[in-house]
Amino acid sequence: ARRKATGELFAVKMVEKALVLREKKQKYVVMEKDVLNRCRHPNVVKLFCTFQDPHRLFFVMELCETELFQLLQEKGSFALPCARFFAAELAVTLRFIHGQAVMHRDLKPENVLVSKSGHVKLTDFGTSKIIRDAEATRSNSFVGTAEYVSPEVLENVGATQASDLWAFGCMIFQFFAGRVPFRGGSEYLTFQKVS
Secondary structure, three states, rough: EEEEOOOOOOOEEEHHHHHHHHHOOHHHHHHHHHHHOOOOOOOOOOOOEEOOOOOEEEEOOOOEEEEHHHHHHOOOOOHHHHHHHHHHHHHHHHHHHHHEEEEEOOOOOEEEEEOOOOEEEEOOOOEEEEOOOOOOOOOOOOOOOOHHHOOHHEEEEEEEEHHHHHHHHHHHHHHHHOOOOOOOOHHHHHHHHHH
């Protein structure tokens, strides 16, 4: 969307209310808004505002037109300076969100945007979890993408912030190898390789 007064461009995420209700995804929409409001950081996509009409919810966010995944597909793999740069920015970002008591739980190149200035912008916090109690550092619900899911999640021990670090390690491998470290012919076979 373009702001008429300034010409400034924004990303507008539209969420159909009927779909959210039908698929019982209300908590994911609320979680995304809560995490984006909690995690104001240069490497987290910025949420400017939310609003709604009778049929849709709207998230007005910072516009980043490139996914890290797209860059990986175009290049195959990254040269050492590029991989080091993206890894360092992601490490700083993970440290920040973990300090805000947030587990991302679906970290992967598709959920990392790249700004026009070339900096990473972590996004897609719908499946995240805010750790509300110092003792409750685990999440027992299963979310994530097979190629990046940690062994403890597969063993039903539960996700922790360390699960994000596992996914981060898988991404670093992918930066250099041009492929994920664990992939099978199906989700089940991928899980077998991880565990």
